[in-house]
Structure formats: structure tokens, C-alpha cells
Amino acid sequence: MNQRATWADWVRVIASFLVVVIHTSAPLLPRFGTLSSADWWVANIFDSASRVSVPLFLMLTGFLLLGKTEPLGQFLQKRLVKVAIPLLVWSVIYLVWPTYLGGDGMKLRYFARILYQPAYYHLWYFYALIGLYLFIPILRILVSNAEKRLLFYFAGIWFVAASFFPMIESITDLNFEWDFRFIGGFVGYLVLGTLIGQGQFGKKGILIAWIVLLLSLSFTIIATGWASGGAGEFDGQFYEYLSPNIILAAGSSFLLIRMLFSKIQWGDRLNMVLRELGMASLGIYLIHPTVLFYLQKGLLGRSVSADISPALLSIPATVLAAYLISLALVLAMRKIPVIRAIVP
Numbered sequence: 001m002n003q004r005a006t007w008a009d010w011v012r013v014i015a016s017f018l019v020v021v022i023h024t025s026a027p028l029l030p031r032f033g034t035l036s037s038a039d040w041w042v043a044n045i046f047d048s049a050s051r052v053s054v055p056l057f058l059m060l061t062g063f064l065l066l067g068k069t070e071p072l073g074q075f076l077q078k079r080l081v082k083v084a085i086p087l088l089v090w091s092v093i094y095l096v097w098p099t100y101l102g103g104d105g106m107k108l109r110y111f112a113r114i115l116y117q118p119a120y121y122h123l124w125y126f127y128a129l130i131g132l133y134l135f136i137p138i139l140r141i142l143v144s145n146a147e148k149r150l151l152f153y154f155a156g157i158w159f160v161a162a163s164f165f166p167m168i169e170s171i172t173d174l175n176f177e178w179d180f181r182f183i184g185g186f187v188g189y190l191v192l193g194t195l196i197g198q199g200q201f202g203k204k205g206i207l208i209a210w211i212v213l214l215l216s217l218s219f220t221i222i223a224t225g226w227a228s229g230g231a232g233e234f235d236g237q238f239y240e241y242l243s244p245n246i247i248l249a250a251g252s253s254f255l256l257i258r259m260l261f262s263k264i265q266w267g268d269r270l271n272m273v274l275r276e277l278g279m280a281s282l283g284i285y286l287i288h289p290t291v292l293f294y295l296q297k298g299l300l301g302r303s304v305s306a307d308i309s310p311a312l313l314s315i316p317a318t319v320l321a322a323y324l325i326s327l328a329l330v331l332a333m334r335k336i337p338v339i340r341a342i343v344p
Helices: 003-031 037-050 053-065 072-102 108-115 121-145 148-171 187-198 203-231 244-262 268-279 281-296 311-333
Strands: none
Touching: 003 037, 003 053, 003 244, 003 268, 003 281, 003 311, 037 203, 037 311, 053 121, 053 187, 053 244, 072 108, 072 121, 072 281, 121 148, 121 187, 121 281, 148 187, 148 244, 187 244, 203 244, 268 281, 281 311
16 A cells, blocks of 8 residues: 555544544533533534544545546546435435434425435535535646646635635624635635645645644634633634634644655554545444434443533543444444445
């Protein structure tokens, strides 16, 4: 296995683990003012530090896919099927599961909603991914023919349009009328992943990335506490995946993972383990909410959740339990041919 594959697997592993951290700590955050100050700030720190998770997935997608060339039909069939099957099956699972728990009868209109909205909170990512896949064949033409300067220009416009302007509008009375709708959303993460994944960075670049990461994470933590204190309730605007602080944190994290893990010489056995963990990452993303639910209900003989004070201990314990159980379930499911398709 080449070193490029190894650091890419590390991105997947880290991103999937951080998603579990987000969904473990997030339930504590709306309890601002009623939860103890120490536990709330611990949850805020964990959640803030984990917000790079989805952007890491997106940047890796851009790095791995934008440099390839393949027929349009072949690309769409391969990618959309890989996403559509798990989305459909898990949407049905997450529709039936709460209904079963609540004892309510099934309603046909709930299934129709799958066409336009997620059946469960974390499935939104698959809807975003499908939209990006539809655009990638067009974006490939730009990436394969453009100079790096033009790609940086593209990323710069995207940052201003999708991140900077919206943030300024949210914290001031300004309303920008510039029409940047053609370059909004998550598409910039794909280009950013390509630029960072293919770029050359020396010690100075790594140092700058560390500084940017620490500053942006510190800003997220402090700004979220400040905004929540000012509003008298939890304010998560600085958690948004397109906020400037998260983009900077995600970009620097992607660079650091690439540079740090590509320089280490891994043995064949560890490479094999990393490959398995990386391939299980999307399955972990899909299944972990059910594991978190049953952990809280006493799956391990007693309730395990972030609700148990102190949060400094309960959040890491819950995350570790949820991640390992999810991983074990996904690895087992991937050995069954038919079920393997829903945990790609």
C-alpha cells in the first residue's frame, strides 16, 4: 500500500471518530443555563474541536475524485449507486426504528419524505454528497485544465461567497447583494482538498497550519460561549461547516494529517488495519446514532452517555464505547455479501 493511501485512511478514521464525538456531546449544548457551567464548557470544547469532521470527508472526496478521468455515465452510475443504496436502506431503517420504539403505526407519507429530506438527522450528509457528485464531472474539467493560481482564485471566491459574507451578515445588520449563488455550498471543500492534497508544504507551512488550527479552534470555543451567553441560550452559528473558523480549522487539519501521517513508515499489518478502519468509516457514520441510543438505554448493563457528570469523563467514555461497538458491527456486516452494500 502506498503512503498516499495510508494518510487518506487516517483522514477517514479521524473524521468518523470526530462525528461520533459531535453526536455524543451535542445533546448537552442546548442545555445552556441549566447544565453546570463546567459540563457545558467541556461539551463545547469537544464539539468545537470535532467540527472539522464532515469537511475532512469532503476534502478527501475532492482530492480522490477530482483528479480522475472517466466517462460521465460510468462515474455517475458507480458513485450514485454507492450512495443511493445505503441512503435508501438506512432511511427506511431510521423511519421504522423510532416508530417501533414509540409504538406508532407506520404512515406511508413518511417514506415519501425520503425524496426530499433526511429520515434521521445525520443522513443529511448523503443528500449533500449526491449533489456534489452530480457537479464533480464538471468540476473535473476545471481542475484538470486550470493552473493552480486559478484554483486558488476559485477557492478564494468560494470562501468569500459561502463563508465570509454570510458570517458578516449573521453578526451585523449588513446585507450583501452580490450574486454569488453559483459558487455556494460545499463545493469549495472539494477544490480545497485537491489543492492541499497535491500541494507541497515545508516546515513553515506545517507551522502555519498548527497556528491556524489552534487559533480557529480557540475562536470557535470562545465565540460559541460568548454568543450563547449573549443570547441566554445555546447559539451554534460558529459551529456551521461553512463558517470561516471551521473552514480554516478543517483546511489546516487536512494539511497536518497529510503531512504528519505520510512521513511515517507504516508496517504492512498496520496498513491493513488502517485500510479496514478507513473502509468502515462510512458505515460507522451511518450506524452510530443507534449505538448511542442503546448505550444510553443500558446496552452495557448501565446507562452510558454524556449526561452523566462530569462530562470530562462521560463524553470520552461514551465516544470510545460507541465508536468501538459501531466499528465491530460494521466489520461484521461487511462480511455478509448482501448487507455489505449498505455499509460501503
